[in-house]
Amino acid sequence: MARPKKDAPLDLSQRITLTIGAIERLACSPEKKQDFLRDTEVPGLRVRVTNAGAKSFVFEAKLNRQTIRRTIGSVKTWTIEQARAEARRLSVVLDSGQDPREVERQEQQASEQRKAIAKAQAITAREAWQEYVHERTPHWGEHHRNDHARLSKEGGQIAIRGTRGQGITTAGPLYALLNLPLRELTAPTIEAWASKEGQHRPTAARLAWRLLRAFLTWCTEHPQYSAIVSSNNPAKTRKAREALGKAGVKQDALLKEQLTVWFEAVRAIGNPVVSAYLQTVLLTGARPGEVLALQWDDLNTQWRGLTIRDKVEGERVIPLTPYVHHLLAPLPRRNRFVFASDRKADAPITEPNHAHDRACKVAGIDSLTLHGLRRSFKSLTEWLEVPTGVVAQIQGHKPSATAEKHYTVRPLDLLRLHHERIEAWILEHAKVVFTQQATHPKLHLIK
Known part of the structure; x- marks a missing residue:
């Protein structure tokens, strides 16, 4: 067909060889929303113009007697030859019996899936760990939360305690693992980690391993991470467990x-605060952290009770025995805590491990820990044949039998009967001179 003159009006009912000039002269009929100029070289190629003047290349053909139209691109960004090449490609797709639009949707979905997989593969274990900790924190106690922070912390900071500011802190056992991509937390990786950590700090590594197992179990149930982590928890392997070894049974306790x-x-x-703290741990049988958390509001001097924040039941009330009351009453009230720090505004003292170790060295006692004082309380009660359930209730142990759990209710005054007897026996064998009447004077008639 002859090419129309440059100034001749375009006959949109006829195909023409597309040129830049023809496209520039293309205009939409006033009574229509859009018009099409068809190409002679590639039958499916069109130039669409709207009544607003926008022009674009489109591909139009029939598939199963239905008209298929797909926009290729603006005439400002696509050349005529580029548009023809794209139209030919779409014609090939159409000849194979496929809808180009559906093919494009499938390709787009596949591309999005590849991007999602790539993004998931790039997720570090620390990112998932932070989400895990944030989600589970409301269900954890303070001690458990601190374990997660302590065992995953970064090292290299100036150490405040123990080195006079000259040393640096060590990274937690989990720190190196959490810096890896989550997909790399495989059984061989964790086993190698366990073998290394088990040689240097087995106790901390065993706790870290238990936290890691729980974290990876959570990942397998999380929709974002379940495709990355193996459904078989990679931390639950025999090699990892054996590399960390078994925790030894602690036997440290005071002899009579x-x-x-x-x-x-x-x-x-x-x-005096440290001295009173250590004696209180022994005489109450409470956990060292529970004694540290004592506040002045927890002391009920009227009914001689002591409220302990318990990790098992939430809290328990034990007797405020005479000598313990004697220890606590004169302590300085710096803040709300009974064993208040003289360095921090609203905090208790840190656990005085070093002070206790020095005292034990003076006394010639080896390897007695703070928790060993709690163990000592239980061991020393054996000399008095105190009912096991009484000691368990004072110490905050779970009831060990159905009768204890559901049928035995010991009020505070009954606990006091046994607890004061235990305290008096310990003080007697410690040769501590203490007069109960001096602390709790009785009323008497004045004549």
Whole structure:
């Protein structure tokens, strides 16, 4: 067909060889919303013009007697040859019996899936860990939350305690693992980690491993991470468990014969808050952290009760025995905590491990931990044949039998009967002179 003159009007009912000039002269009929100029070289290629003047290349053909139209692109960004090449490609797709639009949708979905997989593969274990901790924190106690922070912390910071500011902190056992991509937390990786950590700090590594197992179990149930982590928890392998070893059974506890020297050394500690704290741990049988958390509001001097924030039941009330009351009453009230820090505005002292170790060294007692004082309380009660359920209730242990759990209710005054007897026996064998009447004077008639 002859090419129309440059100034001749375009006959949109006829195909023409598309040129830049013809496209520039193309205009939409006033009575229509859009018009099409068809190409002779590629039958399916059109130039569409709207009544607003917008022009674009489109591909139009029939598939199963239905008209298929797909926009290729604006005439401002596509050349005529580029548009013809794209129209030919779409014709080939159409000849194979496929709808180009559906093919494009499938390709787009596949591309989005590849991007999603690539993004998921790039997720680090720390990103998932932070989401895990945030989601589970409302269900955890303070001690458990602190374990997650402590065992995953970054090292390299100036150490405040123990080195006079000259040393640096060590990274937590989980720190190196959490910096890996989540997909790399495989069984061989975790086993290699367990073998390394088990040689240097097995106790901390065993706890870290338990936290890691729970974290990976959570990942397998999370829709975002379940496709990345193996459904078989990679931390639950025999090799990892064996590399970390088994925790030994702690046996540290005070003997009856050691009470005298222990009390002498502890009472000689220059800091009265630390001295009172250590004696309170032994005489109440409470967990060291529970004693640290004691607040002045927890002391009920009227009914001689002591409220302990318990990790098992939430809280429990035990007797405020005479000597413990004698220890606590004169302590300085710096803040809301009974064993208040003299350095921080609203905090208790840190656990005085070093002060206790020095006192034990003076007393000639080896390897007695703070938790060993709690163990000592239980062991020393055996001399008095105190009912096991009484000791368990004072210490905050779970009831070990149905009768204890559902049928035995011991009020505070009954606990006091046994607890004061335990305290008096310990003080007697420690040769601590203490007069109960001096602390709780009785009323008497004045004539």
